[in-house]
Amino acid sequence: MTDEGVADPFAGYELGAAYDEMIAAGGKPRAHYRPLHDRLRGLDSDDLRRRKAMTDLSMRQDGVGFTVYRAEEGIERVWPMDPVPRIIPANEWRQIEAGLVQRVTAINLFLWDVYHDQRILRDGVVPPWLVLQGGFFRREFVGVNVPRRIYVHICGTDLIRDADGRYLVLEDNARTPSGVSYMLQNRKVLKRVFPALFNDYDVLPNDDYPAALLDVLQYIAPATSSQPTAVLLSPGIYNSAYFEHSFLAQRMGIELVEGRDLFIDNNRVFMRTTRGPRQVDVIYRRIDDDFLDPLTFRSDSALGVPGLVNAYRAGTVALANSIGTGIADDKGIYPFVPSMIHYYLGQDPILDNVETFRPEVPAERDHVLANLDKLVVKRVNESGGYGMLIGPASTQVQRDEFRELIRADPRDFIAQPTIQLSTHPTLVDGRLEGRHVDLRPFILCGERTIVTPGGLTRVALPKGSLVVNSSQGGGSKDTWVLADDRAT
Amino acid sequence: MLSRVADALFWMSRYLERADHVARAVNVTFQLDLDLHGVLANPVELEWNALVSLLKQPPPVQTGEHPVAAVQRWLLLDTANPASVMGCMNRARNNARSVRGSVSPQVWQELNKLHWRLTDTSLQARVADSPHDFCEEVQTGVLLFTGASEATLVHDEGWHFIQLGRYLERADKTLRIVDAKFALLERSGTVDLPISNLQWGAVLKNCAAYEAYQRLYISRVEPERVVEFLLTNADFPHSVRFCLGRVMQSLAAISGRPADRCDDDVSRVVGRLHGDLAYLDSETLEGERLHAFLGDAQARCARISQLLQQQYSLQ
Numbered sequence: 140m141t142d143e144g145v146a147d148p149f150a151g152y153e154l155g156a157a158y159d160e161m162i163a164a165g166g167k168p169r170a171h172y173r174p175l176h177d178r179l180r181g182l183d184s185d186d187l188r189r190r191k192a193m194t195d196l197s198m199r200q201d202g203v204g205f206t207v208y209r210a211e212e213g214i215e216r217v218w219p220m221d222p223v224p225r226i227i228p229a230n231e232w233r234q235i236e237a238g239l240v241q242r243v244t245a246i247n248l249f250l251w252d253v254y255h256d257q258r259i260l261r262d263g264v265v266p267p268w269l270v271l272q273g274g275f276f277r278r279e280f281v282g283v284n285v286p287r288r289i290y291v292h293i294c295g296t297d298l299i300r301d302a303d304g305r306y307l308v309l310e311d312n313a314r315t316p317s318g319v320s321y322m323l324q325n326r327k328v329l330k331r332v333f334p335a336l337f338n339d340y341d342v343l344p345n346d347d348y349p350a351a352l353l354d355v356l357q358y359i360a361p362a363t364s365s366q367p368t369a370v371l372l373s374p375g376i377y378n379s380a381y382f383e384h385s386f387l388a389q390r391m392g393i394e395l396v397e398g399r400d401l402f403i404d405n406n407r408v409f410m411r412t413t414r415g416p417r418q419v420d421v422i423y424r425r426i427d428d429d430f431l432d433p434l435t436f437r438s439d440s441a442l443g444v445p446g447l448v449n450a451y452r453a454g455t456v457a458l459a460n461s462i463g464t465g466i467a468d469d470k471g472i473y474p475f476v477p478s479m480i481h482y483y484l485g486q487d488p489i490l491d492n493v494e495t496f497r498p499e500v501p502a503e504r505d506h507v508l509a510n511l512d513k514l515v516v517k518r519v520n521e522s523g524g525y526g527m528l529i530g531p532a533s534t535q536v537q538r539d540e541f542r543e544l545i546r547a548d549p550r551d552f553i554a555q556p557t558i559q560l561s562t563h564p565t566l567v568d569g570r571l572e573g574r575h576v577d578l579r580p581f582i583l584c585g586e587r588t589i590v591t592p593g594g595l596t597r598v599a600l601p602k603g604s605l606v607v608n609s610s611q612g613g614g615s616k617d618t619w620v621l622a623d624d625r626a627t
Numbered sequence: 628m629l630s631r632v633a634d635a636l637f638w639m640s641r642y643l644e645r646a647d648h649v650a651r652a653v654n655v656t657f658q659l660d661l662d663l664h665g666v667l668a669n670p671v672e673l674e675w676n677a678l679v680s681l682l683k684q685p686p687p688v689q690t691g692e693h694p695v696a697a698v699q700r701w702l703l704l705d706t707a708n709p710a711s712v713m714g715c716m717n718r719a720r721n722n723a724r725s726v727r728g729s730v731s732p733q734v735w736q737e738l739n740k741l742h743w744r745l746t747d748t749s750l751q752a753r754v755a756d757s758p759h760d761f762c763e764e765v766q767t768g769v770l771l772f773t774g775a776s777e778a779t780l781v782h783d784e785g786w787h788f789i790q791l792g793r794y795l796e797r798a799d800k801t802l803r804i805v806d807a808k809f810a811l812l813e814r815s816g817t818v819d820l821p822i823s824n825l826q827w828g829a830v831l832k833n834c835a836a837y838e839a840y841q842r843l844y845i846s847r848v849e850p851e852r853v854v855e856f857l858l859t860n861a862d863f864p865h866s867v868r869f870c871l872g873r874v875m876q877s878l879a880a881i882s883g884r885p886a887d888r889c890d891d892d893v894s895r896v897v898g899r900l901h902g903d904l905a906y907l908d909s910e911t912l913e914g915e916r917l918h919a920f921l922g923d924a925q926a927r928c929a930r931i932s933q934l935l936q937q938q939y940s941l942q
Contacts (some may be wrong), residue, residue, distance in 0.1 A: 199733075202724070202739045385727035395728040400629050411630045413784065413881070413939045535888045 147180055148187060148571045150562070157559035158226060158304040159573055165230050171228045171621065174339035179223065184569030191566050192221045193332040198589045203324055203382055214567045219614035220325050221565045222333055225576065225596040226340070232620045235306060235580065236300065236590045238490030241480060243294045243582050245487065246313060246467045248483040250290035254281050254463060264482050265475045269550075273472065273518045275314075275465025279435060285461045286359040287585075292459040293352070293423075293460050294525060294582040295319070295595075298490070300561035307493045307558070309577065311476065315344055315470040318595040318615075319348055319581045320383035323390075325617040341622035343592035348581065349390035352423070355585030356391075359457040360420045367420035370410065372401070374426055374442045379609075398426070403446030406453045421457045422447075428462050470519035471497070494556055498549035507545065507554040511538045514554040516545070529605065531557050531565075558603055563616065565598055577600045577607050578618065593618035630940040632729050633788045635722040637935075640776075640792030643738070644711045648800045648833075650765035652678055653702050653712075653758050655832045658660035660695070661823055677811045678702070683738050699758050704751055712765055716742055722906035731779040734772065741768030790941035791935065794877075798870035799928045801857055804833045807920040808869075824848045830857070834865040854912050859904050867924070868904040871897055874931070881939075900927050 154162060161172040168176035179187075199217045227235070246567045252259050253270050254277075258269040270276055295316025297309040326345055330337065353369070360367030373384035375397050388395035400410050401419065409416035424431065430440040435448040450456050466472060477488045496514070498504040507514060511530055518526040528541045546554050562573035580594030596616040597607035607613040637819075656678050663674065677696050679685055686701030686708075703712045720742050727735055744764055754761050757797065780786045808830045812823075827848040831837040840848070840856050862865040878894050879886040889898070903924075911920050 199743060200740050202727075202735060371728075376721060381724070382727075385724070388728035389732075393728075394629055394632075395726075396629065397631065400631050411940065413628055413630055413633050457744055 146184065148182065148184060148569070149176075150570070152571060153573060155559065155562065155573065156302060157575065158300050158561040159300055160300075160325070160561050160563040160576065162564070162573075171226055174335060175224070175226065178336060178339065179564075179571065180317055185242040188565055188569040190222050190332050190520065190568075192379045194328055196221050196330045198324070201324065201328075201530070205362075217609050218321060218609060219572075220321075220328060220598060221598055221600075221616045223564055223571070224328060224329060224336065224617040224619050224623065225563055225578075226619045227593070229621050231306075231624050232592065234489060236487070238306075238308075239294075239296055239580060239590050240588045241484065241486060241489055242296065242308065242476060243291060243310065243313075243477045243584060243588060245476065245483050246294070246311060247288070247290055247584060249479045250461075250464060250467055251288050252286075252483075253466065254283065254290075259479065259482055262482070264478050265472070267510045269471055269475075270466060272467045272550075275428070275463070275469050276495050277463035277466075279448070280463045284290060286361070286454075286457045289359065289584050290461040290464050291467065292355050292359065292461075292584050294584070295579045297580065298580065299493070299558060301558050304561065306578075307492055308475060308490050309493055310470065311468045312579075314427065316581070317380040317383050317425075318597075319591075320386040321593045321615050321616065322581070322591070322593060323348060324386075325615055329617040338349050340619065342619045343622055345591050345593050348583075348591045349387055351583050351585075351589060351591070352387065353391045353393070355583050356393075356421045356423055356457075356459060359459060361454060361457060363455075364418075364420045368393075368418065369421040369423065370401075370446075372396055372422050372424040372426055374396070374398075378425070380425060387423075393423075397438045398440075398442045398444050400446070401444045403444060405451050406446070406450045406455055408444070408447065408450050408456045419456060421459065423459050428465060431462070452551075458462070465520075470517055471499075471550060474553070488543060491563050493558060496554040497544050498552050498554065504545070504549055507552075508542055510554075511541060513557060515557050516541055516552055516554045519551055519553060529557065532605075551622070557605070560599075560603055560607075563596070563598065565600070565616075567602075572602070574602070575605050575607065576616065594622035628729070628784050632726045632785065634936075635940055636729065636785050636788040637792040639719050639722035639726070639738075640789040641796045642715040642722065642792075643772060644793045644796040644903055645710070645800070646715035646719065646765055647769040648796075649702055649710065649712050649715065650762040651806075651835065653699060654762035655829050657758050658832075659700070659825060659829045663822070667864075670825040677807055680807065699754055703754055703758060712761075713745065716745060716765075729785055731775070733775040733779045733818055737768065737772045737775045741765070741772065744768065781815050785921050787880045790873055790877040794870040794873040795928065795932060795935075797865060798867045798874070799925065801865055801867050801870070802921055802925050802928065804830060805854055805857055806918070806925070809918060809921075823850070827853050834932050836863060836865055851912055854917065855909075855922060858912075859907050861905070868901060871901040871904065875901055891938060893931055893938055896927060896931050896934060900924060 152162060154164065161168055161176060163169050195217065203218050215541055231550040245323055249259065259268060261264050263431050291313045295312040295318060297312065298306050299309050300306055312522060322345060356369040359365055359470065370393055371384055371388040373381060373395055375381065378384070385395055402409055402411065408422070410419055413464045426442050429437045430442045432443045432445060433440045434447040448462065451458055451462065474492065474497060477492055478489045480486055496503040498507045511528070512533065516528040516529045528537055560575040560577055563576045564571040565574040576596050576598045578594050578596050581591050583589050596618045597613050598616055599605060599607045599612065600614045601612050604612065656674050660674055675695055679698060686697050689697060701708050701711065705711050706713050706717060708714050708741065720738055723730065723735055723738050750761055750764065776786065776789055808826070808915050812826065824847055827850055828837060829847065830853055831840050834857055836857060843856065844852055856863065856866065858867050861868055863869055874897050875894065878897060879889050882891065884890055910916060
């Protein structure tokens with residue numbers, strides 16, 4: 140700090156090769172960020188540090204923890220939130236929203252198709268073996284009718300921006316995506332610690348998500364129940380997303396249950412209550428397919444409910460998401476989503492995929508193996524930032540290991556160019572520095588398909604890191620969608 | 628409500644009440660120790676050992692540690708001791724976490740904030756000097772939790788399970804404190820009046836009852852009156868009779884019947900013990916008969932917990 144006044148927290152802000160959300164080439168803020176930029180420049184480093192400390196305290200007091208599987212002691216870590224919000228102008232959001240609705244609509248049509256007629260496979264648009272041998276394809280579910288023909292009710296699609304600022308879909312999380320509670324929590328905390336920031340903008344509220352989710356759950360309930368009972372099925376307090384499970388259950392006013400709270404009688408699902416058994420009509424399950432029912436899937440699962448799959452098949456209970464959606468977010472299927480959009484909807488995709496190489500195609504395999512130091516290699520069935528190779532940051536030993544793995548089982552991998560995710564000014568010790576971010580909007584499919592304005596912006600906190608996953612040192616930001624295009 | 632949720636609410640509340648009692652007992656003993664230091668040969672031996680035996684959790688001996696410091700650390704901080712304040716806090720918080728959707732945000736936050744205050748390393752380090760600040764923090768935190776549950780929870784079934792946990796634990800602890808003090812004074816023989824005053828005053832303070840007693844009796848701290856007050860007073864929230872009255876009310880609310888029409892197993896045991904306390908003969912408050920009564924009452928409290936768990940399929 141100098142005697143003349145406040146030191147500029149943006150002093151020395153570095154622009155790299157990546158697209159910066161706030162600062163354009165040349166160092167000027169983009170139009171929609173100007174009021175925020177001006178306000179931040181008026182704050183000194185002590186003030187910024189204090190806001191960060193208040194943010195941390197709020198998160199800790201609310202118990203916004205997550206669990207890291209590999210840590211043995213002190214199972215909780217508090218989810219770090221950065222108090223500088225990310226802003227999305229209305230026109231950009233309209234594109235994103237339309238693109239996401241289009242994409243998840245095609246995915247639901249695809250799922251219905253592969254579990255019924257398999258037209259898309261017979262027409263050769265998607266290679267049949269890729270689906271039928273996919274780790275997440277549930278052959279047990281071929282021919283089963285799911286309520287309202289919706290497979291994916293809750294989707295959390297990951298978007299990134301390339302060096303030109305173009306939004307690209309990185310992956311479709313169509314199984315049990317998490318993060319929506321952090322989206323809501325971030326807004327709540329930011330309003331508490333930085334209310335002045337909201338004065339300069341018309342920000343669309345995101346608070347309706349739990350109510351909209353409850354609408355979806357009630358919409359898919361079996362027709363026999365006029366007052367359907369919905370529950371949220373969680374693996375329990377040791378699950379990394381437990382905070383979210385309890386948060387959503389509370390906001391919807393439904394019971395948070397664990398597998399041991401439920402049992403099946405005569406193909407119907409009941410929960411054990413202090414007043415005896417009570418029938419359950421809809422289960423928002425936050426347990427993977429594999430653990431859902433030890434009689435059908437993994438027999439060693441203690442988290443699930445024996446007989447649940449048969450009850451689901453019999454139509455006495457609805458599940459969100461449905462069983463078998465994993466085949467749609469299998470990374471080996473991902474390269475075909477644009478073709479699905481053409482095939483089912485006759486439209487061009489509004490949001491593009493990241494360019495993806497499939498080592499199982501011989502020509503592409505050669506390219507991948509020759510460029511391991513430049514590509515990101517991912518296992519098709521892993522998520523959470525596990526099981527991947529980031530070429531530019533890898534060692535020779537790691538590359539050799541992946542080369543062998545890819546040769547042994549090319550179907551198991553995809554490779555993509557290393558994209559410099561966009562950067563966003565982020566508080567680092569009272570100053571602002573660019574950190575890489577992505578965006579996970581949340582889409583709900585029920586009577587209508589809706590996208591909650593904003594989503595979860597995840598930020599890779601270590602300098603230069605491209606991995607935003609909470610389990611790998613990621614944090615998050617509040618994400619604002621502006622109400623109109625008026626430059627403020 | 629889910630049986631598992633009822634169970635977790637019960638234990639959340641019960642562990643917090645237990646943490647509160649342990650913190651208060653350590654703090655009271657610490658103050659008493661300072662008072663008795665000059666007048667008794669071996670107050671450490673007497674009072675701290677009595678506390679340890681009361682809590683039925685002897686500390687592991689560590690070389691080089693002052694015995695009093697060892698007892699304090701063991702009772703307050705050591706999570707290897709399930710009955711320590713931190714041991715109870717952790718379990719209360721884990722239970723609360725497992726039912727976060729069933730308590731109000733305020734209730735969860737008060738418990739969570741208390742947890743974070745107590746895990747503060749500088750606060751824990753000061754315990755070696757004086758346990759006072761730490762114990763105060765516990766007691767204040769538990770009061771805030773209680774206030775938050777009172778004011779922000781719907782007083783429905785879940786809330787009644789919270790009440791059951793609190794009042795059963797409190798009844799049991801009050802019985803144990805009175806029983807242990809009698810045993811201790813029997814062992815140590817007759818003592819001077821001022822010292823007896825101090826020691827029975829400590830019993831009252833252990834039950835947060837000192838000022839309430841003074842207001843009611845306006846007299847020296849007389850052992851018989853202390854016992855009478857702590858066991859049979861109808862209006863004091865730490866007396867055993869009061870606690871059992873609350874247990875009866877909550878059982879009735881949960882079963883949906885008037886309190887005098889509850890004839891399930893657990894209600895009958897509670898009702899009989901409550902009646903015994905309400906209509907206790909003054910002779911029962913003396914000597915051997917008191918000792919026998921206290922032992923029997925503790926066994927009946929244990930039986931109540933057991934029946935409660937059977938009746939509502941708690942774990």
